[in-house]
Amino acid sequence: MRSSSRTAGPLLGVLTVVLTALCLSAAARADPSVSLGASFSPDRLGARTTIGLSFRIGAPPGQVPPALTQAEVRYPPNLGIALSGLGLAVCAPSTLDAAGASGCPANSLMGRGKAVAELRFGAQTVTESAAISIARAPDQEGHIALLLYVSGPSPVNTQILSPAQLLPAGGAFGGRLNIEVPLVASVPGAPDLAIVQLSVTLGPKGLTYFEQVGRQTLAYQPNGILLPKQCPRGGFPFAGTFTFLDGSRARARSVVPCHRRLRGLRRG
Amino acid sequence: MTQQLRRVRVAAICIALAGGYLIVAAQIGSAPAYAGGAVAGARAARVLNATDTAHLHYVSASGSLLLDEGKASGALPGSMRVHLNLGTTFTGSFTISTSGGSITGRGSATPHGSGAYESFAGTLTVTGGTGRYTRARGHGKLYGTFNRSNYSLVIKTTGSLTY
Numbered sequence: 001m002r003s004s005s006r007t008a009g010p011l012l013g014v015l016t017v018v019l020t021a022l023c024l025s026a027a028a029r030a031d032p033s034v035s036l037g038a039s040f041s042p043d044r045l046g047a048r049t050t051i052g053l054s055f056r057i058g059a060p061p062g063q064v065p066p067a068l069t070q071a072e073v074r075y076p077p078n079l080g081i082a083l084s085g086l087g088l089a090v091c092a093p094s095t096l097d098a099a100g101a102s103g104c105p106a107n108s109l110m111g112r113g114k115a116v117a118e119l120r121f122g123a124q125t126v127t128e129s130a131a132i133s134i135a136r137a138p139d140q141e142g143h144i145a146l147l148l149y150v151s152g153p154s155p156v157n158t159q160i161l162s163p164a165q166l167l168p169a170g171g172a173f174g175g176r177l178n179i180e181v182p183l184v185a186s187v188p189g190a191p192d193l194a195i196v197q198l199s200v201t202l203g204p205k206g207l208t209y210f211e212q213v214g215r216q217t218l219a220y221q222p223n224g225i226l227l228p229k230q231c232p233r234g235g236f237p238f239a240g241t242f243t244f245l246d247g248s249r250a251r252a253r254s255v256v257p258c259h260r261r262l263r264g265l266r267r268g
Numbered sequence: 269m270t271q272q273l274r275r276v277r278v279a280a281i282c283i284a285l286a287g288g289y290l291i292v293a294a295q296i297g298s299a300p301a302y303a304g305g306a307v308a309g310a311r312a313a314r315v316l317n318a319t320d321t322a323h324l325h326y327v328s329a330s331g332s333l334l335l336d337e338g339k340a341s342g343a344l345p346g347s348m349r350v351h352l353n354l355g356t357t358f359t360g361s362f363t364i365s366t367s368g369g370s371i372t373g374r375g376s377a378t379p380h381g382s383g384a385y386e387s388f389a390g391t392l393t394v395t396g397g398t399g400r401y402t403r404a405r406g407h408g409k410l411y412g413t414f415n416r417s418n419y420s421l422v423i424k425t426t427g428s429l430t431y
Contacts, residue, residue, distance in 0.1 A: 046330065077331075077332070077355065078330075078331035078332050078333065078353075079331055079332055080329060080330075080331050080332045080333075080354065081332065081354075082332065082354035082355075082379070082386065082414070082416065083329055083332065083334065083354060083416075083419060085416060085417065087382075088383060088384045088416060088417065089383055089384075090382040090383060136382060137382075138382050139380055139381065139382050142378050142379075142380045143356070144356070144379075144382075166356055167356060168355070168356040168357060169356075174332065174355050174356075175355060175356045226329055226330070226331055226332070227331060228330045228331030228332075228333070229330045229331075230330075
């Protein structure tokens with residue numbers, strides 16, 4: 001008995017040190033937190049709309065979150081994306097790469113947005129804003145494909161192509177928008193650029209399409225994503241899963257609520 | 269002489285058998301044909317290998333749910349009505365109304381292609397019907413195109429129908 005208690009003492013001490021170190025390490029590398037936002041504009045059942053999606057990545061004070069590598073946003077069923085009249089043409093990745101969104105056919109653009117990234121210059125955290133254009137790309141493996149062209153002029157001149165796909169989703173969702181986020185190097189020796197905010201719209205707001213009628217080219221605004229005439233119970237659910245370079249993941253949810261004046265139309 | 273008579277008889281039997289075979293073959297080949305071994309007097313199940321094409325126009329939509337209808341031509345001519353959920357996979361139900369009754373079923377298809385026209389291909393199942401097709405059952409393939417500008421559909425179906 002005496003001998004076992006003699007060995008148990010140092011063992012417990014070592015265990016305590018190891019556990020404390022692990023806890024401190026976990027606290028130092030706290031997983032990033034994410035908040036997700038979703039909106040319809042206009043927000044009217046049965047109407048054509050533009051979907052707004054946004055997320056904000058949080059990190060402990062004074063820290064920059066790890067680089068985001070993938071964002072997956074599941075969207076509600078019964079959103080008429082195929083009936084939106086958006087993406088009637090396609091833009092090749094090579095065109096976007098060479099000439100940016102202005103080089104793409106106007107009828108391939110499906111939305112716009114902006115992103116905010118952070119990078120570390122020594123002890124200083126610098127913020128960079130970038131504009132986003134979303135274009136319809138050639139389908140990939142039978143799935144609707146999109147390309148996000150992200151262009152930020154300074155302090156790091158950045159143009160990146162971020163491929164995205166509309167994929168099937170199970171459960172309460174109609175599909176999922178899967179965005180692959182490439183790594184963007186900042187300055188030598190420093191971590192990659194970290195996206196901390198992103199907001200995009202998918203819909204006709206701010207877009208002009210063109211149609212050839214006889215010899216005339218007519219400009220028009222595409223229809224937009226058709227909302228159902230009935231509101232699902234609990235509103236329109238959105239859910240996001242965000243994967244980071246260090247292997248951590250964060251999840252967030254959002255709901256576009258049903259308006260009180262339209263509750264009579266809610267599906268039982 | 270006896271041998272000649274025998275040869276004539278054999279030839280006559282052969283001709284009769286061949287004629288009978290041709291008549292049976294013609295009956296089997298025609299559509300609808302009777303399923304093998306149907307008992308006389310009982311309601312025989314008919315099997316129809318049908319290929320139809322439907323040109324459908326937009327009627328209404330709500331969210332991703334589309335209602336189209338139009339004319340169907342082919343082995344089952346009539347009108348067709350389709351409720352389609354245009355998600356990442358196209359799923360839906362259809363009714364073909366013919367002079368002898370209606371045929372109902374469901375199907376799913378994977379869309380592909382980019383631009384103004386979305387093509388799709390998948391499978392369909394016939395689940396029932398009315399009139400002559402009350403006991404309709406069957407399965408087949410479907411493919412077609414969806415016009416993203418005016419929401420019209422061209423659907424080609426092919427398969428076997430038992431009723």
